[in-house]
Amino acid sequence: MNAPDLKNALSQDSEVAHLMNAMGLQAKVASAQVARASAAIKNKALLALAGLLRQNLAPLEASNQLDLERATAAGLAAPLLDRLKLTPKIIETVAIGCEQLAAMPDVIGEIIGMKEQPSGIRVGQMRVPIGVFGMIYESRPNVTIEAASLAIKSGNACILRGGSEAIESNKALAALVQHALTAAGLPADAVQLVPTTDREAVGHLIAMPQYVDVIIPRGGKGLIERISRDAKVPVIKHLDGNCHVYVDDPCDIAMAVKVADNAKTSKYSPCNASEGLLVARSVAAEFLPKIGAIYAAKGVEMRCDEATARVLRAHVAIESVANIVLATEDDWYEEYLAPIISIKLVEGIDEAIEHINKYSSHHTDAIITRDHIHAQRFLREVDSASVMVNASTRFADGFEFGLGAEIGISTDKFHARGPVGIEGLTSLKYVVLGNGEVRL
């Protein structure tokens, strides 16, 4: 869709407008019911969903087959076809995910910080659902179940808008979700899938503050930028993952090599893969040849400042020198999501922090160090959603952080920051318990 489409070409009288308005109203009504549902009821729905997924493997695969055939005919690229595919293994994984969510403690209604004030009133904060979230995502149909199950557990209603290429799979999955909700005594409208692939629907979904409290987009940067610009409600978003590893002096060089290798090469496509490596000048001669040899052997292109290139070229085997190229200013900003890494020598912790705060996307950055003061400064002063000492940036993930589930990663500072789990879909309201106190 072209950028102006999203915002301007919205007719309030079209069929899609009426559809989205009805879905919004239904979600709003359902949200009040699911918000006050007991933990037992919500868990019952999650377990029912897990059961239904396993019992409906064949129909789910049949619906998915329709999407795959259409996509194949349309000439969709192989990696996208792969993402679209709903295998028994994927269905089992999301079913287990529902069971794990059911087993987690329920955070809705918890009251924190209750303290008596001088007036006699006691004041605390209660965790409550946000209300209604809208989720906009691409290809992978399993996101439908991940989003639906998080909505149920967190007591929110949601409106899901999946990719048009997965519409049949998503409809089949959403029908199971509504079946599970009804079986547990919850309103089916608590989880609704937008049934049309008309692009106008997105424009309406992000502009209904009367019904939708927050939008969570997952997809390409272009989509997320357009949605953020045009949305009339808050957006939980994550644009770039330009993550860094800084190898400090002093550090355990073997650990630094292991982490720098893992952070870059364990997978190239995730947002938490490292795109930049900073090295304290005083450990460069010892560290760089070791990591350079590994990167070269794995075919990773190293875009280096001159000092790094000098050290690497002097030590790395002749046949690997082709992997070493000089970086431009643009490289320090780049999220490659590919076997490429930028490498720069820095004088020490000050320059490392300065570089990261200037060039990183504020997603995840790590220091490898033995120096306690450097570690503390890095944690405090690096302005990123996740800051790490002696660990791979690849750990920036809801499951690895113990959130139990993840609906996305936020690089904003407002509300949710970093991996967003159930708490990110809640808000804290003040609760006051009195005994007839009045204000003088």
Added chain:
Amino acid sequence: MNAPDLKNALSQDSEVAHLMNAMGLQAKVASAQVARASAAIKNKALLALAGLLRQNLAPLEASNQLDLERATAAGLAAPLLDRLKLTPKIIETVAIGCEQLAAMPDVIGEIIGMKEQPSGIRVGQMRVPIGVFGMIYESRPNVTIEAASLAIKSGNACILRGGSEAIESNKALAALVQHALTAAGLPADAVQLVPTTDREAVGHLIAMPQYVDVIIPRGGKGLIERISRDAKVPVIKHLDGNCHVYVDDPCDIAMAVKVADNAKTSKYSPCNASEGLLVARSVAAEFLPKIGAIYAAKGVEMRCDEATARVLRAHVAIESVANIVLATEDDWYEEYLAPIISIKLVEGIDEAIEHINKYSSHHTDAIITRDHIHAQRFLREVDSASVMVNASTRFADGFEFGLGAEIGISTDKFHARGPVGIEGLTSLKYVVLGNGEVRL
């Protein structure tokens, strides 16, 4: 300023544009310094500021006199002149406020929820400043010191844009703040006052996401709506305070009368004053005549549904009947900020919750009850920033809630909800402590 001015009439080449850009950049640079400042340094600045305020009573009053003379000549109304006035008593109050902030624990850098994960990494969250906030406010010059001192304590930089009628007072106060910052070894640019009264400055301030992380407007509803609509960064805002007291059955009638009286009549202008009174039908005959007599005696107009009017007219003295009028649908939505209250009979807790969730502005609502289950349902199901049992809505306030200071009250669900203190000016980032762990 006309609505379109704010958004469209912004020249990026004007003198004001250059000024605001320079202030933004300076704030951003200063924010990194103040974010890493120790608690001791920040408290030193706050205590220095308290001292400077007390030492400069005469010059402050002289600057304030210039504003008062200009405002008087311009024919400003008496209540506005009153707000503009900087008396020794007000200066002492804000000086004490600075000292109280200095005495509060420092929340910046605190780490919560640190837990070891199956991979071996330990994951927690660290409280850090948001960065730079922009504050836009009207008349009262004491807000300059309140905002500046909250910025210092919370480790944020701020750009303050006060009302044009208070410009000389604000300049004098801001000069003292910068003096105090410098004396403590902090950058003066951590707190900057926009030195021009040109209205274009506001348009730039709210549209610099590269420098300013959040905007906090305080003022009339029109101003806040325009800023929310045009801002390119998050806004911590509060539009309406349509607060309710619901008198449940069973309840302590004497307590209900005391609270309903206080919530409406202790002050008419604050946003936490009650504008609506809901009464369970079964206690109406006992409760309504008592509260009706008090409201009538205090000259409060009662806008009632028919059932309420019938009960009141049957019991209240003849001379007070003039205070009883029939409510229209609009009355249930109204924030009067005046000696007027809407009163409605409801069947019980269900109708009360439904009415409040439909008509209230989600600010503060209270139930007066002895029923434990009703109390719990009210707290959980009423979708407002502050929900209260057996206490006056007038308590919805940062100081009364023990936040130590308040920069505003948020009726949004995102990020800060309810009275916003220092924590509302911070964010939580994830911190990960490892021992060389990598992701498999």
